[in-house]
Amino acid sequence: MYIVLLIICILVIYLKSRTPVKKTYKTCESKRQNMKNILEKHNISKSKNASKWDLYIPCGYNKVESELKTIKVDNDNQIVFGISGCDKVVSKNNLWTILSNTYGRQKACTLMPETYVLNNIHDMQKFNKDYDKNKVYVLKKPLQRKKGIHITNDLSVISNAKNDGYKIVQNFLNNMYIINGRKMNIRIYVVIKCLNGNVTGYIHKEGKCIYTIQKSNNNKLNFDSNITGNNKTNLEIYQNNPLTLEELRQYFHQKNYNYDEFFNKIKHIISLTISACAPYLCKLKRLSKNTTFQLFGADIIFDKNLNPYLLEFNKGPDMKPITLKDKLTKEKVKEDLLGIINLINNNNNGFMKLNIHNV
Template sequence: MSKYKTNKASAFKDNGKGEEREGRHCVHFKCGAVSTIKDVLHQRPNWMEVKDNEEWDFNWCDVGWLRENFDHIYMGEHVRINHFPNHYELTRKNLMVKNLKRYQKNLEKDFGRPEASECDFFPCTFALPSEYHLFVEEFKRNPGSTWIMKPAAKSQGKGIFLFRKLKDVTDWKKDSFHTEEQKDAAHVESYVAQRYIENPYLLNGRKFDLRVYVLVTSYIPLKAWLYRDGFARFSNTRFFLGTINDKHMHLTNVSVQKTAPDYNPEKDCKWQLQQLRRYLTAKHGREVVETLFKEIDNIFVRSLQSVHKVIINDKHCFELYGYDILLDQNLKPWLIEVNASPSLAPSSKEDYEMKYRLLEDTLNVVDMEGRLTGKEKRVGGFDLMWNNGPVYREDANLQTFSSSCFTANTHLGCVNDREKQLSMLLKPFPFQKKM
């Protein structure tokens, strides 16, 4: 259990049978994680954890468990699990880019270049080793540029390095692909070579990126929710492009930053998105920031559309994605990657409380208790942004659909009065008193 655990008491009593509590059917859950989600599940009214060999209604599993077990289990109508079977189509770096390139190509074919340009939000990327020769051609066309190499299926900054010389990558290629153990191409680990964003937006001289949460409850039809809260993750070292070997300068992952000798988790390593949005508005004006956040919304929608015909849509599944977005100095947002298992481990008390609320609201949207009607446009901190088509705010001008006039039902970095909203939306459990 987390050291930041709240003092909130459980709202139910066990009757000893593990089936009914206070006259209401119990939700039996299984959880393979030891982090904030464990706390949330244990303090959920009328939910009870089961052992490995017992039946469950809800399973918060890791992707390894899913890969080994999904095709071998029977799930009843009411059962829910927190990953889609082939989630990796969006969350593996090489497959994400492959799907985005295909989607962009189809847009250009069907609607022309202006529509396809709406997908110009990911850096020039090549999958290695399969696209190595294409990468070399592009590299030689832009001498002196900085590139970044990333393992396609790893996270937390593992295996990442920056380079400017082709010799650096040819030496790496020789070491990585030509060992005795990897003569069989099937055993060669996939990487992506990506053009590095050389002009990141800096705050106090430090690089940062945004971690934003998107919840998908269906791919066919596509139904996606955007969480209002999130955070900006700062590097521990002031940015200088001339130095490319300092991972604490270039990689904002907390798992990387906390290895810095002078790392202090309480020292402005994270800003809540509300704080960042206020800062950017004060510096650049409301109109500029509104445009920026509309472009970020576009990244979410387009990236999901790029895989919605590829992902195996199973009615039992949902997915909480962690999007990593980087801003350049022109306030253009770039999609860096999408995480299927965003870290739920807190780095501070404030971080724990934010993630606790996020996970509570994820369970509220998934609605194992059957308290929603299915027509809601907001549940706690989640706003419905796509439901088989764009979702608009209640005050949107539906007569005009130009990009400068319509308003999507998204409130990223805005006030999150979730407790008030939930008290009006959700019917209390039978044994709970109305506030």
């Protein structure tokens, strides 16, 4: 009898050990419906416990740096969807300053359009020397998703722009690449991951093309024909223009352009950018033994010679789809995101690891 009971107990313990432990996530943000659907698709349910969870999703990314300091961590296996120092990456003036200080101004200009920080006296002395009334300049405020942008060539407007909340003035790329009459940029999805003070970066092979609302014209100062608008783009544009990067690849092939060479240039820019920012990232000691990661939207413009330039990093990029193709792309990005943190097993992960090095 005792032998039978012992065998039963052993079987129960064995079966329990073979039963997968259901994973959970913690968040206070009810609006993250898109991420919620992907998580629950993979049987990752929401946890009501403040410290018992596998994945922590911040309430939002505007104040994520402060929230990271308050997260209750129970063990080193817990994963946090946010990295300390992310504000350094997305700050337009800080990003340019980091790149120019790391690589020198000349090389930084090959990564981003030449930029001048409005409250930096040395930058503005150089700008006044470089200023050309026949050129166009872009003023930018510390806002994301194409907000807080003003196009001008008026020196007095630029000189007083910091009083109106602008942080940088940037050279406008005059020979932007055009498809069917519209200037464009591409949104690239980038992940920065941290563990034990080590920074790794990933870039997804998919993304989306974003176009100007109006077709290009002779008015160099017109906003709608020179600045792409992610939230205002007429969906009819995509009937004839590429939406996804796969469609852009096909378009390049038709034009006999080398897409792989073009995308490798983008990978190089993102690698150098993350390498330069790495010393400022992931310095929060209380989370140093936990995997922390964050998804960024990198906006890339390129000229008629297919030379790409980084415009900005967006933290917490908009993942709300605008079309079925866009939905499939973004769902793939989110699933691959869970894959690179080993929260799920997925094949053919579209994220590619970048070469991040000490500088």
